[in-house]
Amino acid sequence: LPTSMEPIPSKPLFYDLALNFVEFPDLSEKLEGAQKSKQGAGISGFVKGLWGWGKK
Amino acid sequence: MGEPNPKEKAISQFYVELNKFGQNSEYERALKTANKIIGIAPHDGSAFQCKIVCLIQLNRFEEAIQLLNKKAEFASSLIFEKAYCHYRINQHxxxxxxxxxxxxxxxxxxxxxxxxxxxxxxxxxxxxxxxxxxxxxxxxxxxxxxxxxxxxxxxxxxxxxxxx
Missing domain, CATH: 1.25.40.10 (Tetratricopeptide repeat domain)
Known part of the structure; x- marks a missing residue:
């Protein structure tokens, strides 16, 4: 007698969404520095120093 | 503050490069540029974070963990990245x-x-x-x-x- 077929659950889909959040930090401040240094530093160096690593 | 010194200028240029490579998902090249910045400014947290992100995108998880363990000064702000590395090598x-x-x-x-x-x-x-x-x-x-x-x-x- 053949054994009857039985349904088995399929492996569900599961996405790695966290990978989408592995991204560079916001570099706009660093890039601003590059633009301003071309025009001469002025107060930007001071401001950069003030905001720069304080976020750590 | 006056004129930026040559070091700062170089770093700024490398950041322009790094940003471009990051946007284009060219992580091998981005990694090289991040290393250049770190070579000049070893305490630059943004460059270090970019380096870790590059290593993750290049599937070099063990290397990233080792680096994070070595650099305690940055590790506290990169908890997510560190945990993600462990996740990917099945250290749940x-x-x-x-x-x-x-x-x-x-x-x-x-x-x-x-x-x-x-x-x-x-x-x-x-x-x-x-x-x-x-x-x-x-x-x-x-x-x-x-x-x-x-x-x-x-x-x-x-x-x-x-x-x-």
């Missing part, structure tokens, strides 16, 4: 430990990763609760995928097994 318990040590448990990225770790640890009830919380509090393009993940947790979770 370790990933959970790193996450639970973090003070940023409310961070959406951390929650997302934690839900995935809980799923791999077969803690399906906890994972499904967390997904329901994330779905309520997030607003991005990944809602469909997140619902798919929630369905997967519900499929395995004890609470729902009676209904299947």
């Amino acid at each position: 318990e370790e990933a959970l430990k790193v996450i639970e040590k973090s003070s940023e448990v409310d961070d959406n990225r951390i929650k997302e990763l934690k839900a995935q770790v809980l799923y791999r640890l077969e803690k399906y009830d906890d994972a499904s609760k967390l997904y329901q919380d994330i779905l309520k509090n997030s607003d991005d393009d990944y809602e469909d995928e997140r619902n798919t993940n929630l369905s997967a947790t519900l499929l395995y979770s004890k609470e729902s097994s009676v209904n299947i």
Whole structure:
């Protein structure tokens, strides 16, 4: 007698969404520095120093 | 402050490069540029973070973990990245430990990763609760995928097994 077929659950889909959040930090401040240094530093160096690593 | 010195100028130029490579997902090249910045400014946290992101995108997880363990000064702000590395090399318990040590448990990225770790640890009830919380509090393009993940947790979770 053949054994009857039985349904088995399929492996569900599961996405790695966290990978989408592995991204560079916001570099706009660093890039601003590059633009301003071309025009001469002025107060930007001071401001950069003030905001720069304080976020750590 | 006056004129930026040559060091600062060089760093700025490297950041322009780094940003471009990052946007184009050219992580081999980005890694080289990040290393150049770190060579000049070893305490630059942004360059270090970019380097870690590059290593992750290049699937070099063990290297990233080693580096994070060596540089304690930056590691505290890169909890998510460190936990993610452990997750990808199937060290799920370790990933959970790193996450639970973090003070940023409310961070959406951390929650997302934690839900995935809980799923791999077969803690399906906890994972499904967390997904329901994330779905309520997030607003991005990944809602469909997140619902798919929630369905997967519900499929395995004890609470729902009676209904299947």
